[in-house]
Amino acid sequence: MRDAGLPVPLTDEGPTVHEVDLDDALTRNQLARAILTTATLDQVEAHSREICGYSEIDYERNKAAWLKDQPPAQLDPEAALSQLDQFEAEARSRGVTHTTFRRITEALNLNGSLREDLRQLLINSRPKQYDAPLWRITTATE
Incomplete structure (x- = not known):
């Protein structure tokens, strides 16, 4: 089951865009460094599974397959x-x-x-x- 995550405060600061130096960002993000030389989404997924333990694409793919197998639904x-x-x-x-x-x-x-x-x-x-x-x-x- 996916974690619903932490609440994100809705403040006037929310729409602000912040710039980060690319080298600083890469220094702090192992996955970003790993995918720099990839050429396919499959390679990116493999790195994500290896580094993060999962791939968000796997989650979405599994959810789509599960939903496809569900009978047509009516809202009560x-x-x-x-x-x-x-x-x-x-x-x-x-x-x-x-x-x-x-x-x-x-x-x-x-x-x-x-x-x-x-x-x-x-x-x-x-x-x-x-x-x-x-x-x-x-x-x-x-």
Whole structure:
């Protein structure tokens, strides 16, 4: 199972672009150094598996294969909203203030093909939480 990662604070500093000297970046990043001389994506994947222990491309490839084997899905609005409440409570307890519709879709264990239906359901049922392009996790009192 993938780690959901650490919360990223949404601040005015978020859109700022920072420049880093290429030599400094390469000195600090073993994977970047290893892939400098690669010519194919297969070579990059092999280095990633060797250095990081995994390849993000493997994860996406496996997920796509799994989703392809799933039966066509229908969105159950009542169940989705109930599961959303639980997801939001857990996210709130970790200090999360915003999330993506992709993350909600995955957290609710829904087929990715339902993402747009879920997005419309959430926006229509709780429009104040839509903080385009993100979904705002409300506080318990909101």
